[in-house]
Amino acid sequence: MPVLEGKELRIVGFLCNWCSYGGADTAGVARAGQPTDLRVIRVPCTGRVDPLFIVKALLEGADGVLVSGCHPRDCHYAVGNFYARRRLEVVREFLPVLGIDQRRFAYTWVSASEGQRWQEVVQKFTAEIHALGPAPRLEDAKPLLRLADMALSSLHPLGTGQKAPLDELKAAIRAKLPELECVIGWQQGYDAAHVVPLFMKTPEDVDKLVWGPFNVNNPAVYLPQFKGKKVGVVVKGCDSRSIAELLQEQLISREDVTIFSIPCEGVLDMARVNTELGRYTKIDGVSMDEAGVTITADGREHRFCMTECAQGKCYGCTTPGAVIADQRFGAPVEVTPGAHTPPELAMLDAMSLEERMGFWKAQMERCLRCYACRNACPMCVCRDHCISDSREPHWMSQADSARDKLFFQAIHALHLAGRCTGCGECQRACPVGIPILALRQQIARAVGNLFDGYKAGIDPAAVPPLLTYAVDETHIHEREWK
Template identity: 80%
Template sequence: MPVLNGKELRIVGFLCNWCSYGGADTAGVARAGQPTDLRIIRVPCSGRIDPLFIVKALLNGADGVLVSGCHPRDCHYAAGNFYARRRLEVLKQFLPVLGIDDQRFEYTWVSASEGQRWQQVVTVFTDRIHKLGPAPRLEDSEPLLKIADMALTSLRPLGTGQHVALDRLKEAIKARLPELDCVIGWQQGYDGAHTVPLFMRTPEDVDKLVWGPFNVNNPAVYLPSFKGRKVGIVVKGCDSRSVVELLQENLIRREDVTIFALPCEGTLDMARVNQELGRYSRIDNVAYDEAGVTVTADGKEHRFCMTDFAQGKCYGCAMPLATVADTRIGEPVRVAPGAVTPPELALLDSMSLEERMAFWRGQMERCLRCYACRNACPMCVCRDFCVAESRDPHWMSQDDSTREKLFFQTVHALHLAGRCTGCGECQRACPVGIPILALRQQIARAVGQLFDDYKAGLDPAAVPPLLGYELEEKNIHERDWK
């Protein structure tokens, strides 16, 4: 019989088969009174619980989700709950950015002999959910469209990078070119205000290499397709982090990759540049100075100052020059101490939970589900077997709903937990300009706060936090249910 009064709510429980499910059974055998709101799903181990289970349940109408497993050091599979603890704590800090109250999700440990503890845990959690009330539904939110304020102070001077020693870089590439299959860089695109990837195989190709604020693409996305072949790559600081992360995960081999690096002074937000340019038939001229770019389109001049039109990631970039490189030309740029909250994430921080859910409702209504964000991501290397398109298991439908679209973005963000290098390619590639990078930035912030300010893509020998564990976690504290 229910312990709590009032209408039952929908609470999902994921319980470890060996301990917590046994604890719930012990409570039942002892006829301990429990709320009837909970619907139990038995799993082999808490380590088997993908954070996506919890997100899917919450997005599909659950009012609360409870995860319970063996106590640390008592796992039937030795370390499953240690891995689970890290993943679930990151998820708990991630949920609010979606507009979901983190109090609606909890995890704990209950052994098979702790029937009384199980009764206490489920009663306290159910009481909490009843106080919160039924969970708000994404579909019921009134769409909210807001734009991030890009007026930020940069940690380093932003410029056009026209004074870098590009000729020296070209000479270095030509010297190494005979021993490489190709070198990946940038060349001018269909006009002077856009660039496209360049695959240099001859000295004539090297002469096409360009450098500047229009070099927005991350060439590291192509490296996994060259695995096993000798290849060179020209990188900005943020691009080099993606290269390092690929090395960490053994998706490429260090001996196969030759890295060329120049100091970056920032890149332009092409979505805002194109919006300012509007429709035009031709680019007449592109003129650079130290502070910005002047683009003349159809006879009309458009001025783009780097401090006003840089990508959001550039304001807080503390790594303008690659730390891992074979050929490094130029001196590191001075970076001021401190941190800058990215503008898209700062926008979400300023909102209430209800506003965030309404914000994502409005953004996901614009989503085309074209998967450009996934295809542009250098860390999404399993796109041929993407869970978003899999029918076994059938994680997602082809339903054109805001809920399915937001779930896809959540899948992408959680798969990059502890791996995202913040290159921003996902957001840059979005044809409708959805600020999806904020989801990855929130994950990165949570990982940094929990695991000694860890940042992906800095150390090739480092182990990503969610691929390891410690017996005693410094910043993860067990919860008291008394």
């Protein structure tokens, strides 16, 4: 391939200082012809390449990104590229959900003595980028607003929890309360159709505890704040997964937390409920049966069936019972085995790359940048040092652009790789209803596909896949050109 043909494109290369940078230097000394599109950034090790480097480069206008380092088993730092291999494969699977062609990113291994191989690698990758042409820009995408189809069948029966043994639960909490700082649960909010967190410290507080389809909040988000204190928490199945993940990461201590559990039959999508209710003066009453909820507002009745109005996460829930608990109440719920794609993710799967980019542009233009998604996430525990607020390093600006907002969502999603338990608090807390859970679900799907079906928050003793490595990966082929 000639050194330069036609229009030069923008390709960013992250090269390991000890191997691939040396290989590029060897090719240069040998006067091996190389395309001039590549802009090289030297890094100490591919293990130092944060997946956010790739996403930021592609969102900021790069037409392609290449990462190259030492061959596995030949790393200057022993295992840096083993960790990198897992991270890079996950980010490669994540890019399409943003509307970015994954062929615009590649990673490979070139040693310092392989000048000829480096020449072949960079020429081949550059040729592929030229064949793809200039990368589409988020700013130029045509906005697309589309709603997910929620008409899905669930893996277990959905209901309102009318037969839940709430009195037994309250009695157990009262008995345990003297030993605890507090017990976290739910209570009625500003009206009978909304529920807020409850911190029970006295027997009178326990009387306020409620259970049902309005218990949408995840109480696990508060546990890190009580680290070192004895606390109790009432959980749904998805909430317990968050606790298991917090235990995995040693963000809480098992001996400090008492877990009370009742099997969950699903919770309502409160965004849809509030939309249906519209503007009202007061809630006149709420009645429930096993199939759904009837809310009377300003004299008008509104019916919400659980099979139609549950949160999207409930349809594919495989853990209606807690994965970890000290005291369990109620009969277990049977789950039907089978694959299930969340509705928002299924909607994105059906789109082209251009449509996905337009979809996220339209959604991010609606974003208020209030960070409610971050604050509600039980696994987002570094909010006092959040990358979105940091100026050292200066990852993000405060510009009110769709690109900056989408990059923040990519940061949040990638920081949850192998950690997100799918509780849906990020999407539930969003005041404008952006389906950002789909980004986390795509990451979870990629992690599951790459690492033998791994799911976060199932086994407190497990090691998250991105915090470890395997010399011989089952689903990652180290010498295959990506």
